[in-house]
Amino acid sequence: MVTVIDILNILLPSLYALVFTVYTIDFVSDKRDLTSSKKLFLYSTVFIHLIYILLRTWNFNHAPITNKFELFTSIAFTISLAYFLLEILTKVRITGFFIIFVAFILQIFSSIFIENIYEVKEVLRNPLLGLHVISALLGHTSLIMSAIYGILFIILYNKIKQHNYGTIFNKLPNLELLEKMSFMSLLIGYIILSFSILIGAIWLPIAFPDFKHYDPKLISTIFIWIVYSSGIAAKIFFKWYGKKVIYLSLVGFIVLIFSMLVPIIFKTSFHNFQ
Amino acid sequence: MDLIGISMNFRTAPIELREALSLSSTEITEFVPLLKNDFLSSGYILSTCNRTEIFGFPKDKELAHHKIENFLINFKQVREIRDEHFSKFHSFEALNHVFRVASGLDSMMLGDSQIFGQVKNSFKLADDLEFSNPVLQRMFNSVIVAGKRAISETKIGEGATSISYAAVQLVEKIFSNLASKKVLVIGAGETSELVITHLKSKETKDITITNRTLAKAEELAQKYNLKVLDFSLLKEYLHEFDIILSATSSDLPLVLYSDMQNAMKKRKGNPVCITDIAIPRDFDSKVSKIENVFYNDIDSLNSIIESNLQKRKHEIPKVEKIIEHEMNELMKWYNSLGVVPTIKSLRNYFEDVRLDELKKIKNKIQESDYDKVEDMTRRLLGRLLGAPTAKLREISEKSSHSSEILTYSSVLKELYNLNGQSTKE
Numbered sequence: 001m002v003t004v005i006d007i008l009n010i011l012l013p014s015l016y017a018l019v020f021t022v023y024t025i026d027f028v029s030d031k032r033d034l035t036s037s038k039k040l041f042l043y044s045t046v047f048i049h050l051i052y053i054l055l056r057t058w059n060f061n062h063a064p065i066t067n068k069f070e071l072f073t074s075i076a077f078t079i080s081l082a083y084f085l086l087e088i089l090t091k092v093r094i095t096g097f098f099i100i101f102v103a104f105i106l107q108i109f110s111s112i113f114i115e116n117i118y119e120v121k122e123v124l125r126n127p128l129l130g131l132h133v134i135s136a137l138l139g140h141t142s143l144i145m146s147a148i149y150g151i152l153f154i155i156l157y158n159k160i161k162q163h164n165y166g167t168i169f170n171k172l173p174n175l176e177l178l179e180k181m182s183f184m185s186l187l188i189g190y191i192i193l194s195f196s197i198l199i200g201a202i203w204l205p206i207a208f209p210d211f212k213h214y215d216p217k218l219i220s221t222i223f224i225w226i227v228y229s230s231g232i233a234a235k236i237f238f239k240w241y242g243k244k245v246i247y248l249s250l251v252g253f254i255v256l257i258f259s260m261l262v263p264i265i266f267k268t269s270f271h272n273f274q
Numbered sequence: 275m276d277l278i279g280i281s282m283n284f285r286t287a288p289i290e291l292r293e294a295l296s297l298s299s300t301e302i303t304e305f306v307p308l309l310k311n312d313f314l315s316s317g318y319i320l321s322t323c324n325r326t327e328i329f330g331f332p333k334d335k336e337l338a339h340h341k342i343e344n345f346l347i348n349f350k351q352v353r354e355i356r357d358e359h360f361s362k363f364h365s366f367e368a369l370n371h372v373f374r375v376a377s378g379l380d381s382m383m384l385g386d387s388q389i390f391g392q393v394k395n396s397f398k399l400a401d402d403l404e405f406s407n408p409v410l411q412r413m414f415n416s417v418i419v420a421g422k423r424a425i426s427e428t429k430i431g432e433g434a435t436s437i438s439y440a441a442v443q444l445v446e447k448i449f450s451n452l453a454s455k456k457v458l459v460i461g462a463g464e465t466s467e468l469v470i471t472h473l474k475s476k477e478t479k480d481i482t483i484t485n486r487t488l489a490k491a492e493e494l495a496q497k498y499n500l501k502v503l504d505f506s507l508l509k510e511y512l513h514e515f516d517i518i519l520s521a522t523s524s525d526l527p528l529v530l531y532s533d534m535q536n537a538m539k540k541r542k543g544n545p546v547c548i549t550d551i552a553i554p555r556d557f558d559s560k561v562s563k564i565e566n567v568f569y570n571d572i573d574s575l576n577s578i579i580e581s582n583l584q585k586r587k588h589e590i591p592k593v594e595k596i597i598e599h600e601m602n603e604l605m606k607w608y609n610s611l612g613v614v615p616t617i618k619s620l621r622n623y624f625e626d627v628r629l630d631e632l633k634k635i636k637n638k639i640q641e642s643d644y645d646k647v648e649d650m651t652r653r654l655l656g657r658l659l660g661a662p663t664a665k666l667r668e669i670s671e672k673s674s675h676s677s678e679i680l681t682y683s684s685v686l687k688e689l690y691n692l693n694g695q696s697t698k699e
Contacts, residue, residue: 160447163573165581174448238542240543241542241543243566251425
C-alpha cells in the first residue's frame with residue numbers, strides 16, 4: 001500500500017505539470033483546439049488525486065491535514081476539484097492556466113517534503129479539530145480562487161485601459177464575469193472560514209486551557225476576518241466595484257498566507273503542532 | 275472542366291467603376307437570357323459592392339473572355355471600363371477562384387462571411403433562371419460545402435473586422451450580460467446605425483439615442499425601437515448609461531473631463547464603456563484616466579481590427595486545404611462522367627462478341643455443355659475486363675485534368691471501334 005502511495009506521490013506533480021502544460025499551450029496558442037486534451041488530463045488528475053487522498057487517509061488512519069505538507073496536497077486537491085466543478089458550471093476553460101499553476105506548486109512542495117506519519121498527537125484526533133481543519137481547508141481554497149480571479153481581473157482591467165488587445169484580452173473571460181467569480185469565491189470562502197474560526201474558538205479552550213489571547217495566530221485570524229468583512233460590506237452596502245474590492249481581498253489573502261506561516265515564525269504559537 | 279469566368283473586383287477596379295457595372299437581381303434576370311443566347315450554355319452571376327463576376331460553360335469552346343466583358347459593358351452602358359479592369363479565369367483557375375470567393379479568401383476584408391450568403395443567392399438565382407446544369411449544380415454544392423466548412427472548422431471569420439463590430443467586441447470584454455445594460459448612442463449617422471444593429475443582435479434591449487437634429491434621432495428610434503434623449507440633456511443623464519457610443523460630426527468635444535467625473539460620482543464608480551468613433555473626438559480623451567471608465571477611440575478600435583486580421587491570416591492555409599479537398603472530390607466526380615460511358619461501351623462491345631460467338635455454337639453442342647461454355651465465357655469476360663475497368667476508374671479519380679481521361683477514352687474507342695459499329699464479322 002505504501003508503495004502505491006509513494007508512486008502516486010511522485011506521479012501527481014508530473015500529472016499537474018502535464019495539465020498545466022496543456023492549459024498553457026491552449027492559452028498562448030491559437031493553432032489548435034485543446035479542449036478535449038484539457039478535459040482528459042484535468043479529470044484524470046483530479047480522480048487520481050482523490051484516490052491518493054483516500055489511500056493516505058485509510059493507510060495512515062488520519063486525513064492528510066495534520067501538518068503543512070499534508071495540508072498542501074489537500075489544498076492542491078480542493079483547488080483542482082473546485083476548478084473542475086467551476087469549469088463544468090461556467091464552461092470557462094481558459095483560467096485553468098492560472099489556477100492549476102497554484103495547485104501544481106503546492107503539490108510539488110507536498111510531494112517533496114511529505115512524510116508517512118502513522119502516529120499523530122492526540123489533540124489532532126479531536127472531531128472538532130477535524131471539522132475546523134476541513135472547513136479551513138475549503139475556506140482557504142475559495143479565498144485562493146478569489147485571489148486568482150482578482151489578479152486576472154486587474155490584469156485584464158489594465159490591458160483594456162492601456163488598449164493592449166493581445167492574448168490576455170482575447171483569451172480571458174470578460175471583466176464582469178471575473179469580478180463576479182472573484183467575489184462569489186470570496187463570499188463562499190468568508191462564510192466557510194468564519195465557521196472554521198468559530199469551531200476553532202470553541203475547541204481552543206478545551207484543547208489548550210492555558211492559551212494566550214494575544215497569540216499571533218489569534219491576532220492574525222481576527223485581522224483577516226476584519227479585512228474580508230470590510231471588503232464584503234463595501235461591495236454589498238456601498239456598491240464598490242472591481243479594483244477596490246479586489247485590492248482589499250488581496251490584502252486579506254496576503255495576511256492569510258502570513259497567518260499560515262505564523263506557527264513557523266512564532267514557534268510559541270498554540271497552532272504549532274510539530 | 276471548361277469553366278470560364280470574368281471578375282471585376284476591388285483589386286481590379288475603383289469603386290466608381292464597380293458601382294457602375296454592378297447588377298441588381300432584376301438586371302441579372304434580364305441579362306441572363308441574353309448571355310445564354312449568345313455565349314454561355316450555363317453559368318451564374320455574382321454582383322456585390324466589391325465585385326461583379328460572370329462564370330459559366332461557354333457554348334463555343336473558342337469563346338474569348340473579352341466578348342463577355344464587352345457584352346456586359348454594352349448592357350450596362352459604361353464606356354469608361356477597359357479590359358484591364360477585369361480578371362480572367364479559365365478551367366482549374368476559374369474553379370479555384372469560385373471556391374476562394376465563397377470561402378472569404380478573396381474578400382476585401384479577409385474571411386468576410388457576408389460573401390458566402392451572396393454567393394449562395396447567386397447560385398439560387400442561376401437555378402431559378404434555369405441557367406445552371408447538373409455539372410454546375412454539383413459545383414454549387416461543393417462550393418457551399420467548402421464555404422460552410424471554412425466557417426465552422428476554421429477561425430477565418432472570427433473577431434471583429436469593422437469599427438462598429440469592434441466596438442461591440444470591446445463592450446463584450448467588459449460586460450457579460452449586454453441585455454441588462456443601458457446604452458446611449460450619440461449621433462444618428464451610418465456608424466451609429468451599424469452599432470445599433472450589432473448591439474440589437476446581442477440582445478441589448480435598453481438603447482437610447484440622442485442627436486443634435488432631433489428628427490434624425492427619432493427616425494432611427496422608430497426604426498429600431500429606441501428611446502430618445504433630448505441632446506441638451508446629455509450631460510445631465512450621462513451617468514445613467516453603462517455603454518456610451520459617440521459618432522457625431524461635432525467640431526468641439528461634447529463631454530469634458532469634469533462632466534465625466536461628475537457622472538462617475540453619480541454612478542458610484544460603476545464601470546462605463548465609452549466608444550468614441552467621432553473625428554474630432556466627442557469626449558475629452560483624459561476621461562480614460564478616471565477609474566472604471568473604459569474609453570476607446572477610433573485608433574484603439576483599429577488596433578483590435580488589426581489584431582483580428584492577423585489571426586485570420588493564420589487561418590488561410592486551413593481554408594486552402596478545405597478548398598483543395600472539396601475541389602478534388604468535385605473533379606473526381608466530374609472526371610468519372612467522361613469515363614463511365616466508355617466503360618459501358620467497352621463492356622457492351624465484349625458482351626456482344628461473347629453472345630455472337632455463343633450463338634454460333636449453340637446448335638453444335640449439347641445443352642449441358644452449352645451452359646458450361648456460357649458460364650465460362652462470362653467469367654472470362656469478367657476477368658479480362660476487370661483490370662482495365664478498375665484502372666480507368668482509378669485514373670478518373672486521381673486525375674485533376676479532364677484531358678487525360680479524354681485521351682484514355684479516345685484510345686479505347688478507337689481501338690475497339692466503340693462509336694456504334696457492329697461487332698459481327
